[in-house]
Amino acid sequence: MPMSEPPLGGQRRKEVLRQSLSVGVATGAYAISFGALSVAAGLDLWQTIALSALLFSGASQFAIVGVITAGGSGAAAAAVATSTLLGIRNGLYGLQMSRLLEVSGLRRFAAAQLTIDESTAVGVAQPERSAQRLGFWATGLAVFAMWNLLTILGAVVGNALGDPKRFGLDAAAPAAFCGLLWPRLKAGDARAVAAVAAVIALVVAPHAPAGIPVLVAALAAIVAGLLPPRHRGQVDNGRG
Amino acid sequence: MTLWTTVLLASGLAFALKLVGYVVPHQTLDHPVISRVTAMLPVALLSALVAVQTFTGSGGVLTLDARAAGVAVAVTALLLRAPFLVVVILASVTAAALRAFGWG
Numbered sequence: 395m396p397m398s399e400p401p402l403g404g405q406r407r408k409e410v411l412r413q414s415l416s417v418g419v420a421t422g423a424y425a426i427s428f429g430a431l432s433v434a435a436g437l438d439l440w441q442t443i444a445l446s447a448l449l450f451s452g453a454s455q456f457a458i459v460g461v462i463t464a465g466g467s468g469a470a471a472a473a474v475a476t477s478t479l480l481g482i483r484n485g486l487y488g489l490q491m492s493r494l495l496e497v498s499g500l501r502r503f504a505a506a507q508l509t510i511d512e513s514t515a516v517g518v519a520q521p522e523r524s525a526q527r528l529g530f531w532a533t534g535l536a537v538f539a540m541w542n543l544l545t546i547l548g549a550v551v552g553n554a555l556g557d558p559k560r561f562g563l564d565a566a567a568p569a570a571f572c573g574l575l576w577p578r579l580k581a582g583d584a585r586a587v588a589a590v591a592a593v594i595a596l597v598v599a600p601h602a603p604a605g606i607p608v609l610v611a612a613l614a615a616i617v618a619g620l621l622p623p624r625h626r627g628q629v630d631n632g633r634g
Numbered sequence: 635m636t637l638w639t640t641v642l643l644a645s646g647l648a649f650a651l652k653l654v655g656y657v658v659p660h661q662t663l664d665h666p667v668i669s670r671v672t673a674m675l676p677v678a679l680l681s682a683l684v685a686v687q688t689f690t691g692s693g694g695v696l697t698l699d700a701r702a703a704g705v706a707v708a709v710t711a712l713l714l715r716a717p718f719l720v721v722v723i724l725a726s727v728t729a730a731a732l733r734a735f736g737w738g
Binding site for chain 1: 635636637638639640641642643644645647648649651652653654655656657660663667670671672673674675676677678679680681682683684685686687688689690692693694695696700701703704705708709712717718719721722723724725726727728729730731733
């Protein structure tokens with residue numbers, strides 16, 4: 395039975411909603427670059443819309459489009475694999491959020507669909523339980539609306555624009571990945587893993603089809619995670 | 635695999651992963667090895683993606699072009715604690731500007 399919690403005061407409610415809305419607008423804005431990159435990669439408008447509405451996870455979406463841009467539809471399996479591995483963190487967010495939201499039945503499906511970096515971040519950041527719930531749902535819905543609307547805009551404009559490189563959109567994707575990576579680099583271990591992964595990917599890239607280098611680098615992370623902490627330093631040095 | 639298969643398969647798997655946290659008992663997933671691996675996975679994936687999408691051209695050949703400048707500007711902006719959207723826009727503008735002047 396859910397704990398009864400005091401309702402949010404009007405001031406706090408406004409604060410949370412304002413935060414959710416600004417995150418929604420900011421996140422949605424770079425959906426324009428996703429839409430344009432997606433159609434440039436060869437996906438049609440409906441496939442692009444489907445990715446934003448159904449998959450609805452920015453990093454995975456950019457990864458799919460990036461791999462297909464580099465490797466064509468032959469790289470589709472690698473694209474799906476990369477997207478799915480990136481999506482594991484949403485499962486972890488779900489673990490966190492399910493404890494806070496205490497949803498049951500069909501609402502769990504709605505909550506799951508909206509479980510992404512931003513909704514979880516805003517939700518978890520609130521001190522009060524009712525603010526956590528409001529923050530999660532409001533951010534999730536705001537991002538979903540803005541992300542999908544601006545995906546359509548980007549796709550439509552992208553078709554008219556032609557080459558996304560003219561507008562530097564091919565730099566937008568790795569920049570967005572940098573932004574997602576940045577807060578995760580605080581621990582020393584993470585920086586080492588990031589450095590090794592980047593090197594592995596670049597070493598493998600000229601010798602493997604599109605999408606494979608990133609997956610090989612991910613394998614390195616799995617191995618690093620599986621080793622007990624005191625062995626991790628040795629293996630990283632060995633691999634160079 | 636057709637593009638539609640790719641889109642729907644990736645979407646289905648993504649949703650399944652999101653749902654896991656809401657339907658599986660927590661004890662099943664609260665294992666230290668799982669925590670360590672899943673903490674490092676996005677780090678490795680994102681870092682590798684940054685590297686490949688910045689420094690490789692067609693065929694995976696290592697390339698240096700306007701994207702690298704854009705990403706360098708992005709990293710600088712992140713160091714200066716710029717908001718996410720500003721970081722992405724600055725990277726695009728940098729790459730576009732360099733190309734407009736004929737480099738990259």
